[in-house]
Amino acid sequence: MTNxxxxxxxxxxxxxxxxxxLTACSSGxxxxxxxDEDSSQAKADAAAAKKSxxxxxxxxxxDGSDNASINNSAAVTVSKGTLTDVTMTTQSGTAVAGRxxxxxxxxxxxxxxxxxxxxxxxxxxxxxxxxxxxxxASFTTVSPANSFIGNFxxxxxxxxxxxxxVSINFDKAITNKAAVQKGVTVTSTSGxxxxxxxxxxxxxxxRPETYWxxxxxxxxxxxxxxxxxxxxxxxxxxxxxxxxxxxxQVSYVDAKTKQMKVTQDGKTVKTIPISAGxxxxxxxxxxxxxxxxxxxxxxxxxxxxxxxDDGKGEYDIKDVPHAMRLxxxxxxxxxxxxxxxxxxxxxxTSHGCVGLQDVKGAGDANMPAAWFYNNSMIGDVVxxxxxxxxxxxxxxxxxxxxxxxxxxxxxxxA
Numbered sequence: 001m002t003n004x005x006x007x008x009x010x011x012x013x014x015x016x017x018x019x020x021x022l023t024a025c026s027s028g029x030x031x032x033x034x035x036d037e038d039s040s041q042a043k044a045d046a047a048a049a050k051k052s053x054x055x056x057x058x059x060x061x062x063d064g065s066d067n068a069s070i071n072n073s074a075a076v077t078v079s080k081g082t083l084t085d086v087t088m089t090t091q092s093g094t095a096v097a098g099r100x101x102x103x104x105x106x107x108x109x110x111x112x113x114x115x116x117x118x119x120x121x122x123x124x125x126x127x128x129x130x131x132x133x134x135x136x137a138s139f140t141t142v143s144p145a146n147s148f149i150g151n152f153x154x155x156x157x158x159x160x161x162x163x164x165x166v167s168i169n170f171d172k173a174i175t176n177k178a179a180v181q182k183g184v185t186v187t188s189t190s191g192x193x194x195x196x197x198x199x200x201x202x203x204x205x206x207r208p209e210t211y212w213x214x215x216x217x218x219x220x221x222x223x224x225x226x227x228x229x230x231x232x233x234x235x236x237x238x239x240x241x242x243x244x245x246x247x248x249q250v251s252y253v254d255a256k257t258k259q260m261k262v263t264q265d266g267k268t269v270k271t272i273p274i275s276a277g278x279x280x281x282x283x284x285x286x287x288x289x290x291x292x293x294x295x296x297x298x299x300x301x302x303x304x305x306x307x308x309d310d311g312k313g314e315y316d317i318k319d320v321p322h323a324m325r326l327x328x329x330x331x332x333x334x335x336x337x338x339x340x341x342x343x344x345x346x347x348x349t350s351h352g353c354v355g356l357q358d359v360k361g362a363g364d365a366n367m368p369a370a371w372f373y374n375n376s377m378i379g380d381v382v383x384x385x386x387x388x389x390x391x392x393x394x395x396x397x398x399x400x401x402x403x404x405x406x407x408x409x410x411x412x413x414a
Contacts, residue, residue: 150168197403
């Protein structure tokens with residue numbers, strides 16, 4: 001290699017080295033700048049944190065929820081602070097009333113929410129330093145199509161006869177019967193065992209083995225909120241109902257003797273002549289529970305299948321007095337003013353009902369029908385005997401007493 005070539009190579013190496021050094025120095029200068037920026041950002045974050053509230057607001061149901069409960073699910077709570085303002089509105093802007101706890105740590109609506117409604121919640125809180133925090137959420141409650149309710153009898157606070165079962169009719173078919181039944185409890189101060197029986201996918205009745213103890217108190221608890229009764233269909237009820245059992249009154253109708261003995265606590269207090277169903281239209285036999293009372297009501301044969309050739313009812317009485325329902329299919333025990341006094345206690349003439357002597361207008365309290373009406377209550381038992389007809393179906397009215405205890409318990413989903 002010549003001296004001139006050696007000098008050019010050395011110069012090139014020096015230049016390359018300079019470039020490499022320069023590149024290395026450039027890299028080092030960038031790291032130093034980034035470090036300065038990180039330090040500045042950390043200081044800024046720390047300063048911002050000092051200005052942020054420590055109050056932590058929680059809104060339930062969480063933002064974006066659907067199928068939310070209409071009962072107790074909506075709430076706002078705060079930790080490390082106190083709530084200063086909570087507003088809850090429907091999508092249309094209607095305000096929802098609520099109550100703030102005494103310690104200002106929680107807020108809840110005061111009433112039940114509406115189904116199939118979107119609600120917006122805005123909450124403000126402050127911490128001990130007075131720094132303010134905000135939180136917002138929206139959720140949609142369960143729709144009628146995706147929820148079920150149970151319509152129950154008897155009513156809360158009522159006094160009923162010893163034969164009154166708890167009867168619940170659900171507005172949707174229940175496929176998950178075990179879960180729903182688990183959410184229903186019926187207890188009595190008498191200590192009697194209570195069992196529930198499913199007649200079908202919509203109806204469940206609950207009763208003890210024998211009639212309720214007179215003077216006892218029965219409590220029905222519905223804990224169905226959020227319970228999935230069928231696929232995608234949830235309960236919305238959270239309710240406690242109590243009712244009292246009155247005196248023990250059971251009346252015995254004998255279609256053969258055409259007399260009714262009214263007993264209280266096992267003792268006969270009155271015997272009343274009756275007229276039951278005719279041989280062509282016999283009255284059901286069995287234990288029947290009074291489910292409704294009407295001082296006067298209309299009865300038309302067409303509603304229960306008794307029609308003339310023209311399709312009109314064989315009878316249409318617009319003012320049947322002192323009527324009390326015994327079955328869903330139309331069996332009543334009621335006053336009769338159109339039959340002569342000699343009919344009662346002598347001949348069975350009705351289309352299947354049990355008739356007692358009465359007057360038009362239901363205005364004479366001395367009539368046998370008026371006495372029985374005034375001394376009867378929802379839940380009293382009327383036992384009909386010797387008609388020659390079949391025993392009434394247990395699900396035809398509130399008449400589950402016509403099923404023995406083993407069969408009754410076999411219909412439980414528990």
